[in-house]
Amino acid sequence: MTKLPNEVVGDAHTSTFHWEVLEDLVDVGNRMAGQTGEREGAERVREAFEEIGLRNVHVEAFEIEGWWRGSSTLSTSGAREERYEADYQVIALPGTPSGIVEAELVDVGYGRLEDFDEADLEGKVAMASSESPADSDRRLHRMEKYASAVDAGAVGFVFRNHVEGCLPATGEIGYDNRPGPIPAVGVSKEVGQRLLRHGEDGSLTVELAVEARNEPTDSVNVVGEVGPDTEEVVMVTAHVDAHDIAEGANDNGAGTALVCEIARLLKQVEDDLETRVRFVPFGSEEIGLKGAYHAAENLELSNVKCVINVDGAGNSRNLWINANEFDELEDLFEEVTDEFDVPLSTSSTISPHGDQWAFVQEGVPASMTASTSGSSGRGYGHTHADTLDKLDVRDFRELSPIIASVAYTAAEADREFPQRSREETKEMIDEGYIQELKIGGRWPYDE
Template structure:
């Protein structure tokens, strides 16, 4: 059962608007935070908001620590990798060169760093986290663990096949990071592991990581608009418009931004109980700067809840990370059950995604995404995050379900209680506590 009128449902399942917005975003090319393409992407969203009839469309600029890619290389033994499809720098890395014995630490779990002497070494870790570990281990945590163990260089090997070196932030709020860092593909990583790591039996080959890049201050921007009545309380529907510089950023997170604009267009045709504010944040990929900026500039008591859309688009199978907000997760279940569509739910708190800037303050916030085969990001953060991997029918289906969820959470009689900062602090997995402290993002006084 849909909460939208039949005319709006028909519009949702036949419209090409979300796809056209997504096409415009990927056509921008590089939407790296703080660079010209991110500004162009923000303008694409402004135009989409205006076409959808939303009001009070605004762009809000703010300062961030920017990063610009230069050349990178990895030399191990007699082999030197210089091509972009072989080795690429990780944003937040410093410029520099580091040489040391080459050592692989497998998944890069805490115990993997404790079991070997890594002082003065160049350390390689996989992007994969084992299914039975209990929580996903972010690349930044592996990078920081390597640096803390005395490593002089870091190599991040993809676990997804396709000759795709991964990118991704390692500096976060401690930019630039302490040691040079690059990504290599699963295939390159397997060859390096096979030919150059000797395990504990004998000394590994010598490796040199070289990175040329710039770390400088620049500006990013958020784009926002509102639909519905002028109520004191409001629902936020959000996504991030920035993407890594090596790809189109179609699924991560062009699709999410296109969905935010489409949801706004559909909701303009619906009578809402509560105002809905639609926001596309800048600078998610390098430290959630856009979300933090918005949260710090507004009274969060007026935010009823936040629905953040990230990684939605590669299928119509919807998932939601509830961050422990039972009532908000229950609303997703109520809506999807009524519409007879499947829902996957993850209940633990996750500090990954723009919703974290609100979760940490106790604002009910979730991440909505698509469920698909495979582990980790899939094509995300690689050259292969391209439009051809997505399907307009999936965007239409997601826009319909998510619009119904927004209408439901905006119901005046539906209560979605906030939590205290203390409650959130107590619910965070201790592994994530360590990650947040390591990345300079721990928001609580001890």
């Protein structure tokens, strides 16, 4: 027996509302932060919120450092002369400056700190894999590898994908330091392997030529609410932006579409809600969680009961959450999945990846809510292949009533989620993530 009424759960299992929203989002095309498509995606969400009948529906604009892609080429000389310029071979990484550099290519494998320590990168171009070693207790982030290359004296950075299919991976390298100090590109696994092979024949020199535009622009969050007008609020969030090279279907059109569906379901039980629920698809997640930080900085965080952030859900029906060591929040997910008699995968590590981090770092209970997949790392995420055909509406129908029931239960007046202090949170973060945050210039705590 679930707390959500049977008719609401039954409605969820025949709904196409989320899928219709998702189709419209992917048809926008480029939803890069601060660009026209991101605003179009946000307007589609606003329309969905108004159709549902949420109150206080509006779009909030805020300033960001924008980035626009130009052409990129990678040419080799020395052991082998080649030129790569097709977008299935090489693409610029967001936040990169324009520039041309020419130097010896040095591969640093997984890009661990010890890999950089062992390599002579002064005046060289560093190349690192997108993969993390199997024995690592966390995913080694692209930004950490880029920043480590800069610290080691590299003049350029090449990020080689480990997923086959002629799919160079994109992803932000500037964050709060846009533009980054050295040119950076992503290359496909196939090009990466070719560069490795040609480097075995002797010294391989590469020339990176990158064109990009960095300048201020505006991004947007979309807001809508349901339930009583309480000071305390449960937040259900996602991010509407996506990288400019693909549809952004799973990352994170799916999460945004699910938030719209959860809002539709909870509107049906609005009179039973005991706490206000605010739905916020953020802008600019992919370039440093800018929309989430904007929201956190403009809220009274002591009134935020919890944050349920949906990102990476929809590629299967199997729910996964990371409650960031907020035990009561993890208990809630376990309680609801038990009610639905479905499995739940969990992680207990405090992670700085995803919009929930803007709240977690301040001690607000917040989860990353996703679904499990069999892919390694991001899989098709951050590539041209993040497209609608990889997803199935039946998985959305399974996930939406579960997450809606989590939000519905979290809104119970007597349901408590104790907050932590900033100092308590700081002391709980694993050393590996401390390393990543500090290297990438994202450490939010004073020393």
